Every structure is written in C-alpha cells, then in structure tokens.
Amino acid sequence: MLEPEEIKDLIADSIKSAVCIDDQYAEPYQKAPKNGKDAEILYHSFRQQGKCDLDIYNYNNLEDFIKAREYLFCNKELLILDWELSPSAQNVYEDSLKILEDAINNSYIQFITIYTQAPSFNEIVYRIFSYFYFNSMENNSLRKEKYKNLTEEIEDALSEINSDLSSDDLEEAIRKYISGYSIYPNKQQHIESEIKAEIFNKVDKKEQGRICKLLFPILNRYGFGTYREFYLWYELYYSTKDDILEIVREGQSPLPLKVLNIDNTTPALLINNTVIFVLEKQKGTNEGITPKDVFHKICQIISTITNCRSLILSLRLKLIINEKLAILGKGLGGLNEEALVYHANSYNDKTNEGRFEYLISCLTNHINQNVIDNLDYPKLEKLFKEENIKEPEDKHLAALNAFLTFTSKNKMYQWRHQLKSGDIFKLEVPILHESNLTPEIEYIICITQSCDCLRPEKVNYNFAFTSGKSAILSTALSKVQTDCYSFINDHEAIQWSNKFFTLNLKNSYIFNINDKIPVILNDGKPNHLEYIGNQKEIFSQRIINATFNRASRMGVDLPEKKEKNCKNIN
Structure with missing residues (x-):
C-alpha cells in the first residue's frame, strides 16, 4: 500500500477545480465584507499550495444560486460549503441542505x-444523514404515527x-x-x-x-x-422528532448512503458516491482550520479514508x-476530418447508435493507449499490493462483475434503442420444464453479430x-471462468x-427500453x-462463440473397438 504522504500527494494532484459557497x-x-481577508487567503492558498483553481460565490439566496449553479458546479471536483448560509432564517442550514442535495x-x-463555525460536528452529520435517509414519503408526523x-x-x-417488560x-x-449508532458503524455491535x-437484565432467561x-x-411488519x-431508523427519528421546522427532501428515491470513519474518530458520509466531511473554521482562539490550511487539510482527510484504493485509481x-x-481535441490525433465524416455517414442505423459508437471509438482507442502509457505502474502495483488478502463477500464480487460487464437500462440516456449483441431480456412468464415445472427459460440474450444487428434486413x-x-x-x-454467466447486479x-x-x-x-415486447x-x-440492459460486446462474444459452436456440432456413428474392462489379478 502507498504511504499516507504519497496518497495525499496523488489526491492533491487530482483536485484541479473547486468552488466555495459562503454568505x-x-x-x-466584489466589495469585501468584514472577513473578506479569509476569502482572499483561501483563494491564494488553493492556487499556490494546491495548483487548484478556486471559484468563490457570495451566497445571497437560493433563487440566485439556482440561476448560477450550472456554471458554479461544472467541472468542479470539490465543493466547500458554509453550514449556516441563512443566519437570519428560522432554520439556518435549510439552504445548505438544498445546495448539498444539488451537489450530490x-x-x-x-x-x-x-466549513463551519458551528460547535457540534456530530449534529451536522446527523442532520445531513437524516435528510438523505428519509424522503418526502415519510415526514416527521408520519414517523411519529x-x-x-x-x-x-x-x-x-x-x-x-x-x-x-x-x-x-x-x-x-x-x-x-x-447515541452515535448511525454515524459510528464501528460502535454498532x-x-x-x-x-x-x-x-x-430485567427478565429471566x-x-x-x-x-x-x-x-x-412485529418489527418486520413495519418494514425493518x-x-x-430499526436502531438506525429510531436514532434518526428520535434526534429529529422535536424539530419545529422540518426540512423534507423533495426526492422520493433513496440515495446510496454509507458512513465513513476517518482515523476511526471523525464521521464522514458517502452519499451517491460523493464524500462529505466537516471542517471547523478558526474563530478567535479556537483550534479550527485557518483558510490557509484548508486545502492541505482536505487532502489529508481524504487520504485517510478506509478502502480508498478505487478512489485513488479513479x-x-x-x-x-x-x-x-484536451490534446486529442486539437485535431483528433491528426485524423483527416473528411475521412472521419465520410465513414460516420456510412452507418444507416435507425437510432444512430452505431454512428455514435464509431465516433466514440475514435476517441477511446487513443485514450486507452494514453492511459496505459501514462499510468505510474510502480505506484499502481504498490497501491494494490496486500500481504493478507481478504476474501470478499459474494455480493461484492457480483457487483464488480456487473460493473465491468453490464450496463443496466437505468443508466442509459436514450429511451429509443435498436437491438444489438448482448441485449438481455426477462420473460414476463418463465417457461417451465415439462417434467418438474421448475423454470427452464427466464431470460434471453441477443447473440446476433453486430453487423447484422446494424443492418437486420440482411x-x-x-x-x-x-x-x-x-x-x-x-x-x-x-x-464464471469456465461456463457462461451474466451478472446483472450484486445479487442476480x-x-x-x-x-x-x-x-x-x-x-x-x-x-x-421501458416498454414490453410481445x-x-x-x-x-x-x-x-422486458428489457434489462446490455452485456458489453467483448463479454457477450464468449456466449456467442459457445452457442454457435454448439449449434454447428455434428454427431457421427462409426464402428469402434470397445476397450476391455480388465481387472488386475494379484
């Protein structure tokens, strides 16, 4: 594994653009407010220490922010957010939560x-956790009921x-x-x-x-x-049940939420693959983080997150x-654009997927080679080297397989789709074995060659x-290495x-892709x-080869000499 200082340097080198939102x-x-010096110090420290481009946004109200968020968040890796953006409001952190949701x-x-002067880190983490844990379908009054x-x-x-009892x-x-159950997983047991x-202790055995x-x-009937x-739900319910002014998240769909421990002390959250943690602003003689040290401290905290290998690699x-x-954009690697456009227009597929995939391949082929050429292999080997390798759970291996090989329809941007190799469908009614009535066919996968999918009239x-x-x-x-399987999520x-x-x-x-096909x-x-998604072609080709090889087999019946069943005689 890389040393902590090496990890911190990699992270610092990777955060190139950030935005700070503070009232x-x-x-x-802009005319500087009372503590305008802090903003100036923060701005220059990011540029000089971190070689990071920092935007500063002076927050007034949510309506103005919504107009500005598109350019504020575009191509930014890091957001620094004040917790009490509306100090005169009934709920001083309501706008901060709304902006946090946008950023996530x-x-x-x-x-x-x-980045805050608020005294209690845990209270902030509780507020964020409960805001994203609950949704608009379960507000405070419904939880009480x-x-x-x-x-x-x-x-x-x-x-x-x-x-x-x-x-x-x-x-x-x-x-x-x-207390602490939800935000300190290491204390749960x-x-x-x-x-x-x-x-x-109050009852006999x-x-x-x-x-x-x-x-x-009983708990099961209530969804636990x-x-x-139940303990997780109860702690968050109990910590927010007396709130006079409840802040309800508008989104109804749950977001992936996990608690991270930094140095096993400071709680941080991973929500929708976004890492969230709290830093204390220095105020007077307290021991908070000065604006000058914010970038350094952020990189240090990220570098101590447990199981951060995939984060560092990404x-x-x-x-x-x-x-x-950026380099390829300057002429696309020296390719002649007339040839590029000429071949692109030879694709006559109805949905333009083939044309799109061809154009993307022009980029990805060059990018793949550049990634291989520019990876620091000694550091990469050190990053993934482990003396005592732990065997992962089945669901984690399945999730990795699905990530590498499968694209769910939920991740597809175009709803109109032309059938292609690797497309997987689920039968509305499974076909059963005649003998034992167990499912024989529940899914089908397209194994037609790509060129025929593109021009199906052939x-x-x-x-x-x-x-x-x-x-x-x-x-x-x-x-999985010997037979033909597809993994469509972490449990199927x-x-x-x-x-x-x-x-x-x-x-x-x-x-x-959302309609059923008769x-x-x-x-x-x-x-x-029912369309499920697409298994990437390079992995589907193995199934295609196995199926067509089986279909092309030919049985023969020729005279043969039978082997005698000889017994050893002692």
Missing part, C-alpha cells in the same frame, strides 16, 4: 467539505405473554445507549450488546427467548428486516483522461438468441444454456420481453 466570502471584484446529484463533484403504532403493538404483545422499558434501554444486556420471538415479526435497520485515471482529451430480421435462467450466486462466481446472475434459436422482430427491433417463444404461448 460572508466576497467574490472577485451533480456528475462532477466528488468531495464536499462543510408509525412509531406510536409500533409501540402500541409491542405493548399489546408483551401483555399477552404476561411479560414484566413494557414498551417503555424497551425504549428506555434503547435511548440509554443509542457494542451498542447492540449494551441494549440487549440492559433489556435482558426463559422470557428472553420469548421476547426475541415476539419482537422480530433486522434489528440494525482520480489518477480522470487526470490522465482529462489531459489526453438476416430478414431473424435475430439469434440463447436462453438462460437464474443461477445461484456462489455457483456462478465459482464457474444468469446461466446461459447456449441453445440457439431465432426470433423475427421486424416490427420491434427498434423499441422503447413475442411467441418455443412453447407456442404469447409472452412479453
């Missing part, structure tokens, strides 16, 4: 630093078994130890043990088992699959790609497919049969196909 910091050419949904920003119903049901169940006893035990011991059997089904899920690749794209719109069914994840991971794998068949899709080879398969019954 007390002046923009260039932005494609460019990877790191967000809350949910908890009230839950405790009443638990109270009734405890009364039925004549338990000495009450729901108040359970809540008292949870409240006593729950200890907190769970303390809560359990506190509860079980016989009743302990009865209480466990009683509680879990584990005690850990930052290094991004730096190389940005540099080489094959009379008869597209080649092979069929597959759900596989046990552990089996798929064990046999498909095993392909390599049995060749065709479908005539003259009227539906161009389709909306078909009749080999069971002769009407069915529908």
Whole structure:
C-alpha cells in the first residue's frame, strides 16, 4: 500500500477545480465584507499550495444560486460549503441542505467539505444523514404515527405473554445507549450488546427467548428486516422528532448512503458516491482550520479514508483522461476530418447508435493507449499490493462483475434503442420444464453479430438468441471462468444454456427500453420481453462463440473397438 504522504500527494494532484459557497466570502471584484481577508487567503492558498483553481460565490439566496449553479458546479471536483448560509432564517442550514442535495446529484463533484463555525460536528452529520435517509414519503408526523403504532403493538404483545417488560422499558434501554449508532458503524455491535444486556437484565432467561420471538415479526411488519435497520431508523427519528421546522427532501428515491470513519474518530458520509466531511473554521482562539490550511487539510482527510484504493485509481485515471482529451481535441490525433465524416455517414442505423459508437471509438482507442502509457505502474502495483488478502463477500464480487460487464437500462440516456449483441431480456412468464415445472427459460440474450444487428434486413430480421435462467450466486462466481454467466447486479446472475434459436422482430427491433415486447417463444404461448440492459460486446462474444459452436456440432456413428474392462489379478 502507498504511504499516507504519497496518497495525499496523488489526491492533491487530482483536485484541479473547486468552488466555495459562503454568505460572508466576497467574490472577485466584489466589495469585501468584514472577513473578506479569509476569502482572499483561501483563494491564494488553493492556487499556490494546491495548483487548484478556486471559484468563490457570495451566497445571497437560493433563487440566485439556482440561476448560477450550472456554471458554479461544472467541472468542479470539490465543493466547500458554509453550514449556516441563512443566519437570519428560522432554520439556518435549510439552504445548505438544498445546495448539498444539488451537489450530490451533480456528475462532477466528488468531495464536499462543510466549513463551519458551528460547535457540534456530530449534529451536522446527523442532520445531513437524516435528510438523505428519509424522503418526502415519510415526514416527521408520519414517523411519529408509525412509531406510536409500533409501540402500541409491542405493548399489546408483551401483555399477552404476561411479560414484566413494557414498551417503555424497551425504549428506555434503547435511548440509554443509542447515541452515535448511525454515524459510528464501528460502535454498532457494542451498542447492540449494551441494549440487549440492559433489556435482558430485567427478565429471566426463559422470557428472553420469548421476547426475541415476539419482537422480530412485529418489527418486520413495519418494514425493518433486522434489528440494525430499526436502531438506525429510531436514532434518526428520535434526534429529529422535536424539530419545529422540518426540512423534507423533495426526492422520493433513496440515495446510496454509507458512513465513513476517518482515523476511526471523525464521521464522514458517502452519499451517491460523493464524500462529505466537516471542517471547523478558526474563530478567535479556537483550534479550527485557518483558510490557509484548508486545502492541505482536505487532502489529508481524504487520504485517510478506509478502502480508498478505487478512489485513488479513479482520480489518477480522470487526470490522465482529462489531459489526453484536451490534446486529442486539437485535431483528433491528426485524423483527416473528411475521412472521419465520410465513414460516420456510412452507418444507416435507425437510432444512430452505431454512428455514435464509431465516433466514440475514435476517441477511446487513443485514450486507452494514453492511459496505459501514462499510468505510474510502480505506484499502481504498490497501491494494490496486500500481504493478507481478504476474501470478499459474494455480493461484492457480483457487483464488480456487473460493473465491468453490464450496463443496466437505468443508466442509459436514450429511451429509443435498436437491438444489438448482448441485449438481455426477462420473460414476463418463465417457461417451465415439462417434467418438474421448475423454470427452464427466464431470460434471453441477443447473440446476433453486430453487423447484422446494424443492418437486420440482411438476416430478414431473424435475430439469434440463447436462453438462460437464474443461477445461484456462489455457483456462478465459482464457474464464471469456465461456463457462461451474466451478472446483472450484486445479487442476480444468469446461466446461459447456449441453445440457439431465432426470433423475427421486424416490427420491434427498434423499441422503447421501458416498454414490453410481445413475442411467441418455443412453447407456442404469447409472452412479453422486458428489457434489462446490455452485456458489453467483448463479454457477450464468449456466449456467442459457445452457442454457435454448439449449434454447428455434428454427431457421427462409426464402428469402434470397445476397450476391455480388465481387472488386475494379484
């Protein structure tokens, strides 16, 4: 593994553009407020120490920010955000949360630093965590109602078994130890043990088992699959239930959210692959971070994040790609544009996907070589070298396979799609084995060669497919090098049969990826196909080869000499 100082240098070298949003910091050419000197020091320290271009935005109100956010966030890797942007408002951090949400949904920003004079780091992290954990479908009043119903049901169940415990006893035990549960994952197991011991100390061993059997089904009915899920929900509910003015996130879809520990002390958050942490501003004689030291401290904190290898690799690749794209843009590597345009217009596919992929390949072929030429291999080897390699969980290996090989339709920008090699569909009604009625065909994958997909009239719109069914994840991971599997997420794998068949899709080879396609398969019954996504062609080619090799086999029956079954005689 690289030394901490080497990691910090890599990170510092990769953050080239940042923006600071603060109601007390002046923009260039703007009359400086009382602490305008801080903004000036911050600006020059980023440029001189970090070789990083820093924009400063003087915040007035959310409406003005919305007009400016497109240019403020464009191509920025880092956001420095003041926590109390509206000091005169009822909720001083409401606008900060709204801006934070915008930044997290932005494609460019990877790191967000809350730079604040607020006294409690943990309170800030709690506020951010609860804001993104809950959504508009579960506001404060709904959470209170949910908890009230839950405790009443638990109270009734405890009364039925004549338990000495009450729901108040359970809540008292949870409240006593729950603090820090959500933002300190390394303390969760200890907190769970303390809560359990506190509860079980009040009842005998016989009743302990009865209480466990009683509680879990009730929690399950309220949407908690584990005690850990309930404890997390409860702490965030309890820390915000008395808020007079609630701030509700508008987005209804959940965002991937994880707590990171920096040096096992300071909590940080990873939300939608954006790292968020808090720095304290120096104020008077306190021990906060001065504007001059902000860039250095940010790089130091990022470098101490546990399991940061993929982050460092992506930052290094991004730096190389940005540099080489700029160079290639100056004439696209010396290619003649007439030849480029001439060949681009030879693609006559209906959706222009082929033309688009050709143009992109002109760039990616050059970029791939430049990345290979410019990677620092000794550092890369050192980064991934590990003395004691831990075996990952199946779901993590499956997620890596899916990331490398598969593009979900949810990540596709164009809803109109022309069928191509590697497209995977799920049957609305699986085809069952005649003998044991277990699923025989649940999925199909297009194995038609790319050139025929592009011009399907050459094959009379008869597209080649092979069929597959759900596989046990552990089996798929064990046999992925020898058999034909596809991984579509971290918990689903498909095993392909390599049995060749065709479908005539003259009227539906161009389709909306969100619509179902009517078909009749080999069971002769009407069915529908749901588009799942595309397995990248280089990985689909293996399935194509295996299927067509199987289809082209020829059996022979010739006279042969049978081997005698000889027994050794002692």
